[in-house]
Amino acid sequence: MVLKTVGVALACLLPVVGVGWTFYHNGPGPNPVETLLYETGVWALRLLLLTLLVRPLWQALRLLGSFVWLRRTLGLAAFFYATLHLLVYFMFDLNLDLAAGWEDLTTRPFILVGMLAYLLLVPLALTSSVRWQRRLGRAWARLHRLVYGATLLGALHFLLLVKNPLATLEPWLYLGIWVGLMGVRSRF
Amino acid sequence: MKNINPIPASWVTPESVYLSRRQWLKAMVAAGLLSSPTVRAAYTFNSQPNPAYGRGWKLTEAKHVLNYNNFYELGPKKTDPAENAHLLPLEPWSVRVEGECERPRTFTMEALLRFPIEQRIYRFRCVEGWSFVAPWDGFELRRLLQQVRPTSRAKFVVFESIYAPDRLPMQRLPLLSWPYTEGLRIDEAMHPLTLLAVGLYGRPLAGQNGAPIRLVVPWKYGFKSAKSIVRIRLVEKMPMTTWVKEAPHEYGFYANVNPDVPHPRWSQQRERPLGSWFKSRKTELFNGYGDQVAHLYRGMDLRKWF
Numbered sequence: 001m002v003l004k005t006v007g008v009a010l011a012c013l014l015p016v017v018g019v020g021w022t023f024y025h026n027g028p029g030p031n032p033v034e035t036l037l038y039e040t041g042v043w044a045l046r047l048l049l050l051t052l053l054v055r056p057l058w059q060a061l062r063l064l065g066s067f068v069w070l071r072r073t074l075g076l077a078a079f080f081y082a083t084l085h086l087l088v089y090f091m092f093d094l095n096l097d098l099a100a101g102w103e104d105l106t107t108r109p110f111i112l113v114g115m116l117a118y119l120l121l122v123p124l125a126l127t128s129s130v131r132w133q134r135r136l137g138r139a140w141a142r143l144h145r146l147v148y149g150a151t152l153l154g155a156l157h158f159l160l161l162v163k164n165p166l167a168t169l170e171p172w173l174y175l176g177i178w179v180g181l182m183g184v185r186s187r188f
Numbered sequence: 189m190k191n192i193n194p195i196p197a198s199w200v201t202p203e204s205v206y207l208s209r210r211q212w213l214k215a216m217v218a219a220g221l222l223s224s225p226t227v228r229a230a231y232t233f234n235s236q237p238n239p240a241y242g243r244g245w246k247l248t249e250a251k252h253v254l255n256y257n258n259f260y261e262l263g264p265k266k267t268d269p270a271e272n273a274h275l276l277p278l279e280p281w282s283v284r285v286e287g288e289c290e291r292p293r294t295f296t297m298e299a300l301l302r303f304p305i306e307q308r309i310y311r312f313r314c315v316e317g318w319s320f321v322a323p324w325d326g327f328e329l330r331r332l333l334q335q336v337r338p339t340s341r342a343k344f345v346v347f348e349s350i351y352a353p354d355r356l357p358m359q360r361l362p363l364l365s366w367p368y369t370e371g372l373r374i375d376e377a378m379h380p381l382t383l384l385a386v387g388l389y390g391r392p393l394a395g396q397n398g399a400p401i402r403l404v405v406p407w408k409y410g411f412k413s414a415k416s417i418v419r420i421r422l423v424e425k426m427p428m429t430t431w432v433k434e435a436p437h438e439y440g441f442y443a444n445v446n447p448d449v450p451h452p453r454w455s456q457q458r459e460r461p462l463g464s465w466f467k468s469r470k471t472e473l474f475n476g477y478g479d480q481v482a483h484l485y486r487g488m489d490l491r492k493w494f
Contacts, residue, residue, distance in 0.1 A: 030256035030462040031266070031318060092465055100455060108453055161453060163316075164264070164434070167363050 005073050012077035015043045016084070033092040040085035045158065045174055047078035048151040052181045072128050075147065079125040082118050082154075110160035117153035120146045148185075152178055226254060227273035229281075229392040229400030231297050235305040235325040242309025248320035250389045252462040257396040258314070259415055260363050261349065261356050273395025276416060277355050281400050285332065287422035288342035295332070297400055301386065303327035308383065313445045313475045315409035317467070319459040324404050325387030330378040333422075338374065342422035345377040346370070347403055347414040364430055370414040371427040371441065372405065375484055381406055381477060384417075407477040409443040440494040444485070445475035449494045 019039050029035060051074040058067045094100045104111040124144055127133070133140045155178055159171035237243075259269035262276070283300060286292035305327050313319040333345070351367035353359040359366045376382065383404040386393060393399035398415025405412050411431050431439035438452055447457045447470070458467035474481050485493075 028463075028465070030252035031460065032465055033460065034266075093467065095458070095467055100457070103455065107450070110453060164363065167264070167361070 001069055005069050008070060008073045009077065012047065012074065012080075015039060016081075033088060036088045037085060037093075040081045040088060041154075041158065042170075044078050044081035044085055045151070045154045047074050047081065048147065048154060049174060049177050049181070051075045051078065051147060052151060052178070052185075056181065056184045068133075076125060076128055079121050082121055086118055110157050113153050113160060114157035117150045117157055120150035120153065124150070148178075148182065226270070227276070227278075227395040227399075229278050229297075229386070229395075231281075231301055231386065231392055231400055233301050233305045233325060233386055233392070235307045235387065235390070237323070238306040238308050240308075242311075242321065242323075245309050245311075245321050247309070247389075248322055248462050250322075253320050253322050253388065254394055254396065256318075256462055258316075258410070259396055259398070261358055261366075261368065261416070262396060263358060264363060269396035270394070273399075275355055275357075276350065276395045276399060277352060278395070278400055281418075283401060283417055283420060285336045285420045285422075287346075288339045288424060289333075289422050290337035290339060291335065293336060300332075300384070300401060303331050303384075305386065307387075307390065310381075310383075310404060310406040311475050311477075312404075312406065312410055312413075313459060313471065315411060315439065315443065315451060315456075317454055317456070317459055318462055319469065319471075320462045323389055324383055324385040325390065326383040326385035326404060328380055329382045329384050329403070330380065332384065332420075333377060336422075338422050341424045343374055344423050344426055345372050345374060346419075346421040346423055346427045347372075347417050348419040348421070349398075349414050350416040350418050365433055367418075368414060368430050369427065370403065370412055371429050372412070373426075373484075374422075376405070376481075379481065379484070381480060407445060407474040407481045409439075409445060411439065412443050442485075442490075442493050444473075444481075444490065444494075445471060446473055446490055446494065447471040448473075449491055 016039070019035065023029075023032065051071045054067050054071045054074070057063075090096060090101065094104070105115060106112075124146060127136060127140065127143065136143065152175075155171060155174040158174065159165055162168040162171060165171070255270050256266045257269040258266070262269040262272040279297075281297045283295045284292075285295065305325055307323050307325050309321060309323045311319060311321050329345075347370045349368035349370075350356070351359060353366070372382070384401055385398075385404045386401050388394070388397050393402065398413075398417075401417055402415045403413045403417060426441060429441060431443075432441055445456075450456050456471055459469050459471045460467045461469055472478070
């Protein structure tokens with residue numbers, strides 16, 4: 001179990017390693033911050049969608065054994081990328097300026113939606129351990145359903161920020177996958 | 189007639205081989221194993237630096253300015269235009285100038301290159317919050333407009349970029365309304381800062397930068413500076429322009445650089461010079477050209493006419 005977990009965690013780190021490799025070999029390029037914001041944001045979202053996919057996958061393939069370890073690892077990796085995303089934004093887009101952050105938060109809906117998505121993830125990351133799972137019992141499962149809301153808000157955040165939303169496929173793709181996964185979930 | 193072609197037909201590379209070579213090279217470029225060669229206009233020019241514009245300013249590295257472009261005709265991603273620049277049909281090129289003028293005419297590229305071309309270092313600020321400093325080679329647009337003699341009804345100037353859906357696959361998609369159309373008020377167009385550029389960093393314009401001829405209006409957001417221009421029209425009414433049509437609450441006709449008028453999705457207070465991690469530069473009103481252009485907008489509410 002530990003070996004599998006470590007393997008999945010390392011695989012989840014590949015995107016950030018890839019960006020690092022590209023920056024090292026080709027230089028950070030004309031707009032490294034744009035690259036980092038895109039990669040960290042989109043991987044947070046993709047990993048969240050993967051966590052939602054685990055249960056239906058287990059059921060469809062009739063796999064035996066627990067899948068909680070996989071969901072936990074993917075979820076924590078998503079939180080890792082979301083945290084990086086927020087830090088890059090705060091450091092390089094806002095120049096660590098809290099007032100500018102407040103202005104963004106209160107006047108720009110996509111920032112608010114993204115921040116809400118992150119805030120929903122925080123309690124999930126904090127209570128992700130087996131110990132917290134046991135301590136909270138049935139409430140744990142209910143609490144962790146917040147991941148559906150966080151993923152939806154993440155996809156909306158993406159859709160709201162693109163320049164040409166009707167001509168940009170990627171956020172619609174993620175929204176579509178989310179809707180599909182909700183549909184699958186409602187069947188059980 | 190006698191056959192004077194000295195090359196036997198068997199020496200000619202079959203088109204399929206030529207095309208597969210091209211695809212192969214493209215794949216190498218995509219894999220990052222090969223950098224794509226820069227496609228430039230073949231037109232050459234002589235230009236001397238004009239020290240009145242930006243002498244001594246620190247230039248942005250050319251590789252950034254050549255590999256980070258908004259040019260939807262060549263693709264929606266910043267790296268697409270450099271990769272797809274070979275699609276632009278650069279030769280022969282001409283610019284039709286017509287509308288409210290006494291002497292409408294078509295300028296061949298050769299004719300355009302006879303205008304007095306000089307090199308000027310300008311700041312360039314994109315509405316997206318990034319900027320660069322680069323030397324453009326070009327001539328003042330007013331020199332060209334004076335030749336066609338605008339009538340008193342010429343209140344605005346419209347610039348149309350290339351429309352070639354047969355060559356440019358993006359123009360077969362409703363990504364934007366084609367052709368890309370921009371406009372200036374006639375006094376803005378006649379302003380000595382307003383350039384028609386044919387070169388950048390002393391070399392003919394690269395496809396991704398708007399070869400072979402483009403507009404440069406340094407006190408306005410970059411999208412006003414239309415690329416690969418084929419037609420200039422003098423008109424009486426304020427024209428509808430591409431980005432205003434696309435999102436009127438985000439982009440205005442004037443689009444003067446202004447730190448106090450935020451874009452709905454971001455503040456315009458600061459900008460990130462290309463190649464830099466931080467938004468290290470404070471954005472200036474009229475991109476720092478206020479002493480030369482502020483008088484054009486005296487009495488206008490710049491929040492309303494953004």
